[in-house]
Amino acid sequence: MFPLRRTPKEPEIDWPALLGLLEDDDRRAAVARLAPVPGRESYLMALRRMQSPVATETLTAGRRLDTAARLVDRPTLAVAGMLNSGKTSLVSSFLSPAGQQRTLRGTSNREGTHRFVLWLPESWRSDVELWSLLVSRIGDSLGQPPENLAEDPVEAAAQYNNRSGEESQLAVALLATDPGLDEVGVGLLDCPDIVSDEELGLGSPQRRKELLGRAATLCSAFLIVSDAASSRDTTLADLMRIAADLMPGVPRMLAVNKVRPRQTPDQIFETFSPLCKKNGVSSIYAAYDYDVPASRPFIPQQNDDDDGGRGSPSRDNAVAVGLAGSSLDDNEPLPVFFEVASNPDENPPASIDDERFLKSLPQRLDRGVLFSQLHRALRINLEKIVWDQGLESIRENAEASFVKTQQCQRVLLDASLEFFANHNMSGEVSELRLHQSERIVRQLSESFAATAPWYARWGVRLNATIRNFVGGAGDLIRSLTPSALSQRAADDIKGRFRSGEYGGLIAPERLLAEIGRQGGTVVLSHYRDQHADSETPPRQAGDVVTGAEPADDRSPAAVRPRATDRGKEDSRGDDELLLAPIERAVTRFEQDDFTTLDPRRLDDAIRQMWSEIPMHKKLAHGLTPLATILAAFGAALMVPIDFGHSFVLAASIPELFAAAGLGALAAMWAGNQGAREVGQQAARQQLADFLAVLCDELGIARPDPPMKVRVAGNDVTLPPSRITRSETSGPSMPVYRVRDEFVGELQKLIPRSAESTK
Numbered sequence: 027m028f029p030l031r032r033t034p035k036e037p038e039i040d041w042p043a044l045l046g047l048l049e050d051d052d053r054r055a056a057v058a059r060l061a062p063v064p065g066r067e068s069y070l071m072a073l074r075r076m077q078s079p080v081a082t083e084t085l086t087a088g089r090r091l092d093t094a095a096r097l098v099d100r101p102t103l104a105v106a107g108m109l110n111s112g113k114t115s116l117v118s119s120f121l122s123p124a125g126q127q128r129t130l131r132g133t134s135n136r137e138g139t140h141r142f143v144l145w146l147p148e149s150w151r152s153d154v155e156l157w158s159l160l161v162s163r164i165g166d167s168l169g170q171p172p173e174n175l176a177e178d179p180v181e182a183a184a185q186y187n188n189r190s191g192e193e194s195q196l197a198v199a200l201l202a203t204d205p206g207l208d209e210v211g212v213g214l215l216d217c218p219d220i221v222s223d224e225e226l227g228l229g230s231p232q233r234r235k236e237l238l239g240r241a242a243t244l245c246s247a248f249l250i251v252s253d254a255a256s257s258r259d260t261t262l263a264d265l266m267r268i269a270a271d272l273m274p275g276v277p278r279m280l281a282v283n284k285v286r287p288r289q290t291p292d293q294i295f296e297t298f299s300p301l302c303k304k305n306g307v308s309s310i311y312a313a314y315d316y317d318v319p320a321s322r323p324f325i326p327q328q329n330d331d332d333d334g335g336r337g338s339p340s341r342d343n344a345v346a347v348g349l350a351g352s353s354l355d356d357n358e359p360l361p362v363f364f365e366v367a368s369n370p371d372e373n374p375p376a377s378i379d380d381e382r383f384l385k386s387l388p389q390r391l392d393r394g395v396l397f398s399q400l401h402r403a404l405r406i407n408l409e410k411i412v413w414d415q416g417l418e419s420i421r422e423n424a425e426a427s428f429v430k431t432q433q434c435q436r437v438l439l440d441a442s443l444e445f446f447a448n449h450n451m452s453g454e455v456s457e458l459r460l461h462q463s464e465r466i467v468r469q470l471s472e473s474f475a476a477t478a479p480w481y482a483r484w485g486v487r488l489n490a491t492i493r494n495f496v497g498g499a500g501d502l503i504r505s506l507t508p509s510a511l512s513q514r515a516a517d518d519i520k521g522r523f524r525s526g527e528y529g530g531l532i533a534p535e536r537l538l539a540e541i542g543r544q545g546g547t548v549v550l551s552h553y554r555d556q557h558a559d560s561e562t563p564p565r566q567a568g569d570v571v572t573g574a575e576p577a578d579d580r581s582p583a584a585v586r587p588r589a590t591d592r593g594k595e596d597s598r599g600d601d602e603l604l605l606a607p608i609e610r611a612v613t614r615f616e617q618d619d620f621t622t623l624d625p626r627r628l629d630d631a632i633r634q635m636w637s638e639i640p641m642h643k644k645l646a647h648g649l650t651p652l653a654t655i656l657a658a659f660g661a662a663l664m665v666p667i668d669f670g671h672s673f674v675l676a677a678s679i680p681e682l683f684a685a686a687g688l689g690a691l692a693a694m695w696a697g698n699q700g701a702r703e704v705g706q707q708a709a710r711q712q713l714a715d716f717l718a719v720l721c722d723e724l725g726i727a728r729p730d731p732p733m734k735v736r737v738a739g740n741d742v743t744l745p746p747s748r749i750t751r752s753e754t755s756g757p758s759m760p761v762y763r764v765r766d767e768f769v770g771e772l773q774k775l776i777p778r779s780a781e782s783t784k
């Protein structure tokens with residue numbers, strides 16, 4: 027027995043399980059949201075957030091595949107063959123009497139089949155979803171949607187024969203259902219012959235062959251019908267070759283009809299088997315000419331009642347009556363096909379068991395084959411949607427969120443550096459500046475006062491230690507500038523800070539202007555988007571756009587003009603939105619900056635410095651060095667107070683000295699590695715803290731990993747911020763990452779096959 031069943035190699039996709047994964051927003055979630063609030067998103071949620079149509083496409087493709095998987099149980103047998111060989115008669119033999127009436131049989135051209143007629147079990151109509159999928163599948167394979175075969179035999183005959191005479195009709199399959207096929211559970215495709223002359227105008231042999239090829243993709247087996255006299259006909263050889271070419275993996279069988287009694291079944295076998303072997307045809311069936319009484323001894327009778335009934339009893343009666351050569355209700359007799367064997371002993375009707383009747387063939391067909399091709403196409407489609415479209419756009423979106431966040435962080439760092447860094451003539455950062463917080467000023471003044479030699483302290487009303495300073499900045503300033511002279515000196519120095527001659531005075535407006543200058547209003551698109559949202563129809567806030575800048579591409583240009591096109595008023599609007607969070611950031615930094623200088627290293631550095639100052643050298647007029655130094659510290663504290671809150675002065679220690687006119691001291695400090703490092707270390711911490719607070723308030727994730735700054739030709743990594751993260755109530759720019767756990771699970775449930783990557 028030939029192997030009719032082929033093992034399906036296609037990977038099975040469990041759609042409900044896959045859907046579960048695509049909806050999972052927990053353990054197997056597709057996306058991790060890292061900022062602003064950590065969380066997880068499922069594949070479908072992520073696509074919906076991105077407003078991607080792929081979410082719906084995935085669901086549609088999945089459902090189609092799922093439906094197609096259920097069509098696997100619905101095989102169809104192609105019945106093709108020689109002109110007038112009895113193809114339609116063979117198909118008829120499976121139908122109910124009513125169905126038989128709707129077929130068209132006969133030798134004249136008016137009785138020829140000139141359309142593809144697909145007979146399906148009546149029961150297949152009951153599942154509406156499956157039926158429509160089936161119908162669309164038929165349409166897809168032939169290129170035109172099918173047409174129903176009329177219930178009325180006369181009309182049906184006209185359709186069968188294509189009496190409307192249009193060649194194009196050849197591609198419109200006729201679709202009929204019949205209860206006679208319910209038991210066997212297969213469809214039968216009654217094909218037109220492929221030799222009918224072009225002159226008929228009903229499709230050239232070439233066109234018929236081409237359509238046969240397409241129709242063949244619907245079928246899970248191919249039955250070639252020939253009459254006994256055609257064993258040497260080249261058309262038969264052609265047909266066999268075509269079938270082999272069209273459906274290489276599909277079982278092919280030969281049905282020899284109208285066998286005359288002078289040929290025994292084994293002779294039939296002998297006659298046709300060389301051709302069959304050559305073309306990979308696996309079985310030979312034969313039916314004796316029912317019109318010849320001498321055939322009767324050769325015609326076996328299948329007993330349907332024993333096996334639970336493979337056909338309708340009425341049809342069996344028709345066949346049985348047919349065998350007797352008479353007719354029933356206008357029904358013509360029908361041929362009875364059985365498999366012939368090479369051994370004559372196996373061919374007498376009595377030794378033909380049920381398996382050898384053609385009517386048993388459907389039971390033995392591989393039901394997985396019919397829709398395997400469709401199934402495969404749908405699986406690849408789903409695979410492509412999920413992997414190449416869905417996951418890919420989620421990935422791009424996540425990458426874009428990273429890139430955008432990094433751009434924002436870079437802008438904020440560069441803007442901060444304008445204040446927090448001292449730049450040399452060529453614009454490079456030569457040193458970082460310290461936020462001259464009360465804490466830092468207090469530390470510096472204490473250390474300078476405690477270590478100062480006697481000559482330096484002259485005229486300063488301070489004890490050896492000023493560690494008993496109490497109260498706020500005001501008290502500290504009074505202690506630092508105790509005399510009218512030192513106050514005047516402090517005022518002068520203050521003027522130099524305020525004018526920007528020394529240090530960086532961080533005022534929210536100036537920081538905003540700097541952020542703007544660095545391109546911040548473009549990269550901080552979440553602010554612009556929110557602004558635009560309040561003017562235009564609502565859109566999801568915090569949504570990061572996939573792909574390249576600018577983000578404006580997303581909304582119709584008509585509703586929202588591009589940033590560059592907008593007038594000054596609009597950009598002022600954007601600036602106003604940014605000002606409040608920047609103000610909050612500066613104030614918060616001012617309050618939360620607890621950075622101190624390393625006290626031991628500070629004292630060491632200052633002590634060493636004092637020792638290096640030549641005792642006799644007058645460093646300033648009127649005031650001793652210590653008094654001048656303290657006046658400079660006092661001035662540094664006064665600057666922000668003068669402006670009110672949310673101002674921060676950043677200045678390096680050498681800058682403080684330089685502003686106080688202590689150039690030699692400035693050079694000395696800058697030249698002493700230990701001294702320089704003690705200031706730079708604290709400055710790095712402060713810069714990191716300032717950046718972190720700025721990020722928090724502007725709704726941008728803090729840099730992770732920490733950012734680098736190039737200082738005096740070296741890459742310096744900023745430390746992690748010590749200020750606790752706070753959430754902004756304003757717009758934020760989320761950061762997403764695709765989770766490996768999801769990709770791993772996806773690979774298990776819908777493996778990426780080689781075909782889909784083509």
Ligand SMILES: Nc1nc2c(ncn2[C@@H]2O[C@H](COP(=O)(O)OP(=O)(O)OP(=O)(O)O)[C@@H](O)[C@H]2O)c(=O)[nH]1
Nearest residue numbers: 109110111112113114115131132138139315316317
């Ligand atoms: N004598 C005899 N006639 C048969 C037998 N089987 C079919 N026929 C007749 O052969 C003629 C052609 O049969 P169809 O079933 O229409 O053949 P077909 O292959 O569908 O024909 P086309 O579709 O026109 O190619 C009909 O008149 C049938 O009655 C048989 O075993 N013996």
Ligand SMILES: [Mg+2]
Nearest residue numbers: 113114138139
């Ligand atoms: Mg026919």
